[in-house]
Amino acid sequence: MSSGDLFSLRGKVAVVTAGGGVLCGAIAKAFGGAGAKVAVADIRLDAAGAVVDAIVAEGGEAKAYKVDMFRRETVEACCDAVYGDFGQVDILVNGVGGNMKGATTSAEQSFFELPAEAIQKVIDLNLIAGTIVPCQVFLNRMKDNPAGGSVINISSMNAFRPLTRIPAYSAAKAAVSNFTQWLSVHLAQEYNPRLRVNAIAPGFFLTEQNRFLMLEEGTGNVTARGKTILGHTPMGEFGKPEDLCGVAIWLASDASRFVTGIVVPIDGGFSAFSGV
Numbered sequence: 001m002s003s004g005d006l007f008s009l010r011g012k013v014a015v016v017t018a019g020g021g022v023l024c025g026a027i028a029k030a031f032g033g034a035g036a037k038v039a040v041a042d043i044r045l046d047a048a049g050a051v052v053d054a055i056v057a058e059g060g061e062a063k064a065y066k067v068d069m070f071r072r073e074t075v076e077a078c079c080d081a082v083y084g085d086f087g088q089v090d091i092l093v094n095g096v097g098g099n100m101k102g103a104t105t106s107a108e109q110s111f112f113e114l115p116a117e118a119i120q121k122v123i124d125l126n127l128i129a130g131t132i133v134p135c136q137v138f139l140n141r142m143k144d145n146p147a148g149g150s151v152i153n154i155s156s157m158n159a160f161r162p163l164t165r166i167p168a169y170s171a172a173k174a175a176v177s178n179f180t181q182w183l184s185v186h187l188a189q190e191y192n193p194r195l196r197v198n199a200i201a202p203g204f205f206l207t208e209q210n211r212f213l214m215l216e217e218g219t220g221n222v223t224a225r226g227k228t229i230l231g232h233t234p235m236g237e238f239g240k241p242e243d244l245c246g247v248a249i250w251l252a253s254d255a256s257r258f259v260t261g262i263v264v265p266i267d268g269g270f271s272a273f274s275g276v
Helices: 022-033 045-057 072-086 116-142 167-190 224-231 241-252
Strands: 013-017 037-042 061-066 091-094 149-154 195-202 263-266
Touching: 013 022, 013 072, 013 116, 022 037, 022 045, 022 061, 022 091, 022 241, 037 045, 037 072, 045 061, 061 072, 072 116, 091 116, 091 241, 116 149, 116 167, 116 195, 149 167, 149 241, 167 195, 167 263, 195 241, 241 263
Parallel strands: 013 037, 013 091, 037 061, 091 149, 149 195, 195 263
Antiparallel strands: none
């Protein structure tokens, strides 16, 4: 098998949740470029449609689906629709997640004042609604795939080393990493040894959720926190969305056939640097 065939996604169907976003949109487009048929699922149907248009413009095949991960019935309806349109699902990327300003400590809001409901919502968003529920819904069918399949969860640097100010997000992403390991073993032992579960852990990428922490409002200059992050990133820059795509294709393809239960940092060396 040639290296091109090894990393090809031809004949596979991929579902990418939060596929209308910056990071998972890049992954969805990369999957389309690698030959997969892509179901782009997002709460914002227009954003998902824009990603679909980009995939189709490059000669790929894709379709947009509206889904609200906090409403399980919409996840189930999305799953039914994807199977109705494409007949199968081979790859599932669980991209829904993020932080909330209300669950972030600051000069105006101490840890002791963090609202429990904000903490709970961040945990629900990343772990339960964003990861566990779509795994339950889609894997209930994917487990019967003769050729298996691949699940890619989205963890974070916070799962390796919790960052200041964002306790709920750090705890939630650590739980996503742990759940990834648990599910990889459970599926292989109980259902299908060819059904793999892994995660990627992005380092510091500018997104709508963290931009207020990294860049000064109005000027766009890097904040003191952003400068600290760059100072602890040996490669000296924030990640770009396309930096996720190579690892995502590897984990989705037959090139990683014997890889399951791992969390891959994509962080410019942040997790390897002690600061000294």
